[in-house]
Amino acid sequence: MNIRKRVDKLVRLHQTRNPFEIIKGMNVILVFYPLEGIRGFYQYFQRNNIIYIDENLSRPEQIFVCAHELGHMILHKESNALFMDSRTHLNVDSYEIEANKFAMELLVSDEILEENREFTIEQLSRMLGYHEKLIKLRLQ
Numbered sequence: 318m319n320i321r322k323r324v325d326k327l328v329r330l331h332q333t334r335n336p337f338e339i340i341k342g343m344n345v346i347l348v349f350y351p352l353e354g355i356r357g358f359y360q361y362f363q364r365n366n367i368i369y370i371d372e373n374l375s376r377p378e379q380i381f382v383c384a385h386e387l388g389h390m391i392l393h394k395e396s397n398a399l400f401m402d403s404r405t406h407l408n409v410d411s412y413e414i415e416a417n418k419f420a421m422e423l424l425v426s427d428e429i430l431e432e433n434r435e436f437t438i439e440q441l442s443r444m445l446g447y448h449e450k451l452i453k454l455r456l457q
Contacts, residue, residue, distance in 0.1 A: 357382035388419025421455035
């Protein structure tokens with residue numbers, strides 16, 4: 318599975334890197350709700366794609382969570398990772414890493430990285446507002 322190619326195709330199709338605009342174009346149901354203990358989750362229910370986001374998050378956090386959950390929708394549509402993690406205790410770390418990679422590919426374009434190629438990971442992290450671990454994931 319090539320995450321980069323999937324993101325590039327999505328960006329070309331929707332002409333944006335804004336995950337909220339992309340999901341609107343895909344008729345995804347978006348629910349803002351005060352979530353306890355999680356920042357968001359994706360659900361596929363009765364042939365509907367639904368993304369839930371904690372309404373108490375800051376706008377930048379909501380954007381990242383939306384991109385992350387869009388990643389789950391694109392990459393793991395048939396997998397109910399929330400159920401698997403909470404009910405079966407199977408390790409879903411690989412799903413989370415892939416969704417983070419998807420989000421970072423979507424939110425941090427090659428152009429941004431090229432324009433700031435002299436920056437360290439720490440500087441990119443501060444400038445873009447993402448954890449260093451996510452910046453490293455994007456640079457892999």
